[in-house]
Amino acid sequence: MKALLISDYGDPPRLADVAEPVPGDGEVPVQVSGAALNPLDLKMAAGHLREFFPVRFPYTLGTDIAGVVARAGHGWAAGDRVVARLDPRAGGALAELAAVPADQLVPAPASVPLSTAAGAATAAATAWQALTEVAAVRPGQRVLVQGAAGGVGSFAVQLAHRLGAHVIATASPAGLAIAEELGADEVIDYTAGPLAARVRGVDVVIDTVGGRAGEQALDVLVPGGLLVAVPAPPDAERAASRGVRAAFVFHESDAARLGTVVTLLDDGLRVLVDRRLPLADAAGGLTYLARGHAKGKIIVGT
Ligand SMILES: NC(=O)c1ccc[n+]([C@@H]2O[C@H](COP(=O)([O-])OP(=O)(O)OC[C@H]3O[C@@H](n4cnc5c(N)ncnc54)[C@H](OP(=O)(O)O)[C@@H]3O)[C@@H](O)[C@H]2O)c1
CATH class of the missing domain: 3.40.50.720 (NAD(P)-binding Rossmann-like Domain)
Incomplete structure (x- = not known):
């Protein structure tokens, strides 16, 4: 599959062919429909947060994900539409498939395009x-x-x-x-x-x-x-x-909190979308984000 990764801190993120992640204990595979970019991705890639969030290389960037459960497990059915905020140490959102801890998944909103819902995660x-x-x-x-x-x-x-x-x-x-x-x-x-x-x-x-x-x-x-x-x-x-x-405010992934805000998306809370990009252009999206003037969220996905 394709993934946007770095091989070391300070590397320019690059799209690469990598093996699909193998779900570990308590994880389910999620086909990624959309991932949202955050300044956190830039800080992770630069190594500015290495003390808080150490990573292993190659490291696939991205924490905010919305997609479809690819294989049933841990209470989720294949085809379930879900949103999650991945642990920054694991990353993995800017890819075609992600292995996600089942207890970090929340049901996606019904009234918002699935990829857009990723924008709420962080x-x-x-x-x-x-x-x-x-x-x-x-x-x-x-x-x-x-x-x-x-x-x-x-x-x-x-x-x-x-x-x-x-x-x-x-x-x-x-x-x-x-x-x-x-x-x-x-x-x-x-x-x-x-x-x-x-x-x-x-x-x-x-x-x-x-x-x-x-x-x-x-x-x-x-x-x-x-x-x-x-x-x-x-x-x-x-x-x-x-x-x-x-x-x-130190944000940590919390499925209960994420569930609260995702529910609000069905109650009119808007994900302001600056732009949508395919995964092939995600590195360019990060360059744009780094300028510091995005209006709302950059969504990678259709
Ligand atoms: N502590 C945590 O757990 C946590 C969680 C999430 C995010 N963060 C951090 O919070 C920061 C913001 O994140 P974000 O996702 O909101 O970033 P963002 O989407 O890149 O926000 C950029 C916005 O900042 C505005 N801006 C720039 N200079 C400004 C100024 N002097 N006065 C008012 N607005 C200004 C820009 O508006 P204009 O285009 O109009 O200039 C732009 O809309 C980042 O440093 C991020 O890493 C921390």
Whole structure:
């Protein structure tokens, strides 16, 4: 089968012919209909996360998968339509077939194309974790989403809106209308000047951008407000010195959480699709993602 792999950290990902994975204990084979790209794939390929997620080479990239169970086992029937978030240490989504732990599979939504559903696996689940588990957002709170048009941000805007928050979204001019469509009550063009001049009184910031954007976000929080940092652990001391709190969201695969967000796809939660590519062009998709301006998810599959 074909797979997008690296033979060492720093290798450019390349499409190769490899043997089909042999399912181990507790695993079932899944024919991949779609895989979604994440910045995590870039970090894995570069070796930036080797301490947290060591891998064995050759390593097939990709964690987000939707497909069809190819052989019955562990409570799943051949032909079942499923979504899963693979352990980054194993990877394997950017391939024609994957061996997936049966307890990580959840039923695919009925109303969304199967390949598209893969887009929820990391991004929607991370947004859900940030909003409900880390920040425990309540109706009426003012929630600022930094990077509202991106993978995690596009879900965070929708989910914060569903939780009853007043949603403020930052995006570039090209992303402002997208953020409004997704449910933002206010949109801010991040290219037009310092954030604190445009918004104040925010209870929770979901920052999917990091760096300077994350620092600026500390200035817009109410006393005791919470910055939830998605790209990297925040500077908690700096936050404390300004009278606010900061926490990191560390997303780990969790079938129960994934099941929750996948169910919401049948209730109108949208996977914003930037583009669809065949597996043969997945490496180009990663190059595009690395530029940092994707609008929603890049789906590899038809
Ligand atoms: N902690 C975890 O467990 C976890 C889980 C998931 C993701 N992450 C990390 O979170 C980060 C975001 O992931 P993602 O999948 O959402 O990435 P993404 O899809 O590549 O998001 C890119 C978005 O960021 C926006 N952006 C860039 N600079 C901005 C700025 N200064 N202000 C506001 N928006 C800006 C871009 O909007 P424009 O095009 O409009 O500029 C683009 O839409 C990555 O570092 C990823 O590795 C961490």
